[in-house]
Amino acid sequence: MPELPEVEALARDLAGRLDGRAVVRVDIANFSCLKTFDPPVTALAGGMVDGVSRHGKFLDIDVSGTHLVLHLALAGWVRWKDEVPKLPARPNSKSPLAARIVLDDGSGLDITEAGTRKSLALYVVRDPQDVEGIARLGPDPLSADFTVDVLRGILEEAGRAQIKGVLRYQSNIAGIGNAYSDEILHAAKMSPFKPANSLTEDELELLHATIRDELGAALARADGLAASELKGEKKSNMRVHGRTGEKCPVCGDVVREVSFADRSLQYCATCQTGGKPLADRRMSKLLK
Known part of the structure; x- marks a missing residue:
């Protein structure tokens, strides 16, 4: 998407x-x-x-x-x-x-x-x-209005909802989907299942900076490309999203997947979850 x-x-x-x-x-x-x-x-x-x-x-x-x-x-x-x-x-x-x-x-x-x-x-x-x-769109994450305080309010209101879903929900933050939420959480070294309201102040500031950095870098790579080139550019620069079974470019661990009814997420256990694989009945046999 x-x-x-x-x-x-x-x-x-x-x-x-x-x-x-x-x-x-x-x-x-x-x-x-x-x-x-x-x-x-x-x-x-x-x-x-x-x-x-x-x-x-x-x-x-x-x-x-x-x-x-x-x-x-x-x-x-x-x-x-x-x-x-x-x-x-x-x-x-x-x-x-x-x-x-x-x-x-x-x-x-x-x-x-x-x-x-x-x-x-x-x-x-x-x-x-x-x-x-x-x-009903939430704030644009690349706008000046998207401050640390705004992100704090979004996460606090979400309570113990998993942070992956909070980032993807368009009424919270506009424009982040399945792919970039995977990439943002990997770069911030956060579990996709981490409760939204559990972040420390340092983690909150890191997540805010990572959202802006990851999206800003992706936009800089895409800017000026013709429409026919944009899909390939996006896919070629993903570190974990869509890379199930490949090596994490940061630590070399295998990229793992959690599957849902109509989508999946990818993550690195070493980088994001302290080495512990997240529960996933579909993929656990393949990634042991």
Whole structure:
């Protein structure tokens, strides 16, 4: 899933490509992705692109004051096309194409979603705050408003909830997902199961600095890359996320996994849990 660094880099890339362009039309190829009806998609036709921005993990394309907002979910992406077909995209539930934005110079964007689990969401709204997911976002971790005190309040309110889940919950902190929460906790040498309200003052300051450092470094690596390069850049720089069974680059221990119904987390026991593997019935036999 694209997270804060990739969505921010994608927004910056698209801002340069879309600047001064007019939208000819927006084709919806998979109607399940469209979550709004007023304004209609046709309201975007003829509008000028005034900017592209990010809200958490949401991408926001401002078209003359009407906003096309995207949440790319687990397997969605935006693909730039120097030339798009002249004929409108036809609805096709088996195609990865969810929607297409056609611009006045014949170029455009294909919004795609791989796999059969369709959760990509497209909204056409007058104000980004009309999107419920945006309205309930927590603070942006790279903003000046995200202070140690703000993080302290978030963790205290979460009580004894596991810190991994607290970092991922968008109403707590906007933009951190499964991958970067793994990377942040590994860099901070904290167990993903550590209770949120159990951090010492030193641990709190370390976690705050690590959140900003990890996301800032990822954004610096991604900034300036084309959309087609962002996924590969993210994957190649993960130390533990998605690295189950490989060696931890810090200590050489094996990277372990805890699996859940629809996701998993990765961690290093030596770096994060004092050498003690976390309980996981699925993976324990493989990692003994």
